[in-house]
Amino acid sequence: MDLLYKIFIDPFVQMGGAPDLLIQTLWEGLVSGVLYALIALGFVLIFKASGVFNFAQGIMVVFAALTLVGLHSKGVPAFLALALTIGVMLVLAFGVERLMLRPLVNQPDIILFMATFGLTYFLIGLGEIIFGGEPKVMITSELYLPKGALEWKVFGGFVSFQKIDIAAAIIASLMVATLAVFFQKTRIGRALRAVADSHKAALSVGISLEQIWVIVWFAAGIVALATGIMWGARSDVSFALQILALKALPVLILGGFTSIPGAIVGGIIIGVGEKLGEFYWGPLLGSGIESWLAYMIALVFLLFRPQGLFGERIIERI
Amino acid sequence: MFYRETGQYKTDYAADMALFPIRQDRIGIALILIIAFVVIPLTMSSFTLSAVMIPVLIFSLAAIGLNLLTGYTGLISLGTAGFMGVGAYACYKFTTWFPGVNIIVLILASGFVAAAVGAVFGLPSLRIKGFYLTVATLAAQFFLSWCFVRLPWLVNYNISNAIEVPTRTILDIPVTGPNATPVTRYLVVLSIVVFMTWIASNLVRGRIGRSWMAVRDMDIAAELIGIRLYRTKLLAFAVSSYYCGVAGALMVFLWLGAAEADSFNINQSFIILFMVIIGGLGSLIGSFFGAIFIWGLPILLRSAPEFFGVSIAAATVEHIQYMVVGALIIFFLIVEPHGLARLWQIAKQKLRMWPFPY
Numbered sequence: 001m002d003l004l005y006k007i008f009i010d011p012f013v014q015m016g017g018a019p020d021l022l023i024q025t026l027w028e029g030l031v032s033g034v035l036y037a038l039i040a041l042g043f044v045l046i047f048k049a050s051g052v053f054n055f056a057q058g059i060m061v062v063f064a065a066l067t068l069v070g071l072h073s074k075g076v077p078a079f080l081a082l083a084l085t086i087g088v089m090l091v092l093a094f095g096v097e098r099l100m101l102r103p104l105v106n107q108p109d110i111i112l113f114m115a116t117f118g119l120t121y122f123l124i125g126l127g128e129i130i131f132g133g134e135p136k137v138m139i140t141s142e143l144y145l146p147k148g149a150l151e152w153k154v155f156g157g158f159v160s161f162q163k164i165d166i167a168a169a170i171i172a173s174l175m176v177a178t179l180a181v182f183f184q185k186t187r188i189g190r191a192l193r194a195v196a197d198s199h200k201a202a203l204s205v206g207i208s209l210e211q212i213w214v215i216v217w218f219a220a221g222i223v224a225l226a227t228g229i230m231w232g233a234r235s236d237v238s239f240a241l242q243i244l245a246l247k248a249l250p251v252l253i254l255g256g257f258t259s260i261p262g263a264i265v266g267g268i269i270i271g272v273g274e275k276l277g278e279f280y281w282g283p284l285l286g287s288g289i290e291s292w293l294a295y296m297i298a299l300v301f302l303l304f305r306p307q308g309l310f311g312e313r314i315i316e317r318i
Numbered sequence: 319m320f321y322r323e324t325g326q327y328k329t330d331y332a333a334d335m336a337l338f339p340i341r342q343d344r345i346g347i348a349l350i351l352i353i354a355f356v357v358i359p360l361t362m363s364s365f366t367l368s369a370v371m372i373p374v375l376i377f378s379l380a381a382i383g384l385n386l387l388t389g390y391t392g393l394i395s396l397g398t399a400g401f402m403g404v405g406a407y408a409c410y411k412f413t414t415w416f417p418g419v420n421i422i423v424l425i426l427a428s429g430f431v432a433a434a435v436g437a438v439f440g441l442p443s444l445r446i447k448g449f450y451l452t453v454a455t456l457a458a459q460f461f462l463s464w465c466f467v468r469l470p471w472l473v474n475y476n477i478s479n480a481i482e483v484p485t486r487t488i489l490d491i492p493v494t495g496p497n498a499t500p501v502t503r504y505l506v507v508l509s510i511v512v513f514m515t516w517i518a519s520n521l522v523r524g525r526i527g528r529s530w531m532a533v534r535d536m537d538i539a540a541e542l543i544g545i546r547l548y549r550t551k552l553l554a555f556a557v558s559s560y561y562c563g564v565a566g567a568l569m570v571f572l573w574l575g576a577a578e579a580d581s582f583n584i585n586q587s588f589i590i591l592f593m594v595i596i597g598g599l600g601s602l603i604g605s606f607f608g609a610i611f612i613w614g615l616p617i618l619l620r621s622a623p624e625f626f627g628v629s630i631a632a633a634t635v636e637h638i639q640y641m642v643v644g645a646l647i648i649f650f651l652i653v654e655p656h657g658l659a660r661l662w663q664i665a666k667q668k669l670r671m672w673p674f675p676y
């Protein structure tokens with residue numbers, strides 16, 4: 001009885017008793033959800049446009065952020081460093097296309113997935129050799145990103161919103177809107193969707209696979225850079241971020257692999273669910289449940305809707 | 319010429335279905351076993367035995383486990399290390415509960431605990447497939463890692479939060495614990511690995527293995543010819559986890575001697591997956607090749623600069639190692655998606671045809 005009370009009643013009593021804490025927790029969840037969603041967005045972009053499940057998206061985030069900070073610490077002005085980093089991501093996109101994807105055209109999905117594992121390891125090694133493994137501080141003020149916090153008095157308590165988090169949310173929504181328009185309305189967007197459906201069919205109607213792949217990997221690189229800046233501003237830029245990036249995977253299965261809105265909604269559900277779970281139910285289980293709660297939420301969800309929230313239902317005919 | 323079955327007649331079904339139908343194969347495998355059981359323990363130093371041979375064998379076993387699931391049944395799993403951990407912790411609990419029972423029995427029994435846990439985490443495979451399932455196996459990895467850290471019961475409330483391997487003997491020879499010599503540990507590990515590889519090779523050649531491969535190649539067609547998909551997939555999860563569990567128990571009890579939760583983290587899962595990919599998906603011998611390759615590569619990379627008289631900082635070597643492993647994975651996938659096992663097959667085919675080119 002006591003346990004049931006602790007599981008089903010007590011957390012809600014706590015929520016009602018301290019609404020300011022609840023709001024703060026919800027906000028924290030929302031922000032981390034947006035950051036998960038940004039990584040998931042990079043995954044979705046590449047999956048949608050080439051059918052490749054890109055495991056390397058997490059390390060691309062780290063790599064982009066490291067490049068930016070590393071260049072700046074070598075004395076390059078902030079905005080020049082930003083431009084150079086974008087250039088590096090373009091080079092990376094070309095390299096991936098030329099050296100990895102082009103020789104693997106028409107291989108089964110699992111082979112392409114494994115290849116992105118190889119890319120992950122390669123980028124970890126490369127990043128550590130060039131920039132060193134120690135954590136670095138993100139150059140927030142040089143990029144004119146807001147600092148500090150807004151405080152809001154509510155229900156007799158304080159709720160504080162970091163300005164950088166608000167900026168992250170705005171940038172994320174702008175990026176999603178742009179990408180949605182890009183995918184739905186432009187010629188290249190249509191070509192991207194065609195490639196996702198079938199490499200062979202797309203080739204046969206004259207779509208250049210090479211060009212499409214460079215474009216999506218470059219777009220994913222830009223998304224990774226934005227994620228890296230935002231994430232780096234909240235904590236340090238280090239290779240530990242890569243493990244956090246694995247959190248984007250439950251977001252993906254929740255939202256569906258091919259859906260941009262799915263990535264956002266999934267991200268927010270996972271982020272909020274995780275923070276609420278950790279804060280109110282975590283102590284019952286000895287805390288630290290954040291490491292797997294997201295996966296469990298996604299798993300339970302999948303039992304009812306295997307294709308995810310917005311995923312395309314796969315109809316199999318014989 | 320060197321490797322030809324001409325003149326070797328098979329007069330009954332048993333001979334036709336034999337594990338090694340060609341005489342040269344039988345001689346080869348006998349030679350390998352003699353080298354492994356007699357020559358290596360006699361000639362190699364204790365350091366090589368415990369730092370190279372034992373881990374390679376243990377990782378081979380884990381890779382076989384993952385290969386049964388990924389290579390034969392087509393379900394990618396990223397939770398291998400979690401299941402290895404279950405085997406290790408189960409074995410530790412067994413040694414506390416049944417101190418008198420033979421340690422090998424306990425190690426083999428702990429695999430069943432891992433099998434049960436594996437089957438539970440295989441349940442989502444009933445509803446979801448492909449990459450969705452791959453991500454779902456990460457749930458197993460993270461949940462199990464968390465359990466290893468947060469449940470002190472698993473390590474008998476040790477303050478160090480680590481498994482401390484007790485000394486256990488067979489026929490008054492210490493097999494586990496600090497007093498066990500590398501040679502005994504090597505021989506025990508080798509025997510278990512050889513035995514389990516033999517079981518696995520019979521499993522994949524038989525009805526069960528064929529149904530796994532049918533599910534891998536096309537699940538709908540498999541269902542149509544009367545294979546019960548769910549049962550087959552769950553069995554694959556269970557058997558695969560059994561192998562991983564035994565590998566985990568061996569890893570802690572006969573190699574490391576003590577283990578923390580960190581030994582079973584996600585990187586370990588990735589490394590075993592690499593062994594399977596590089597060795598060859600759907601090939602038992604490939605699992606051995608993959609383990610030798612991935613385990614041997616860092617040793618090679620570390621000693622190569624010294625050999626050429628160049629000194630490189632240890633940290634740099636580690637980074638280069640990451641890059642080389644990553645690049646090699648991509649290289650292998652492009653050049654030979656079937657892995658080292660395929661190269662082995664090609665070599666055998668060439669020997670059979672020699673001196674003709676084809």
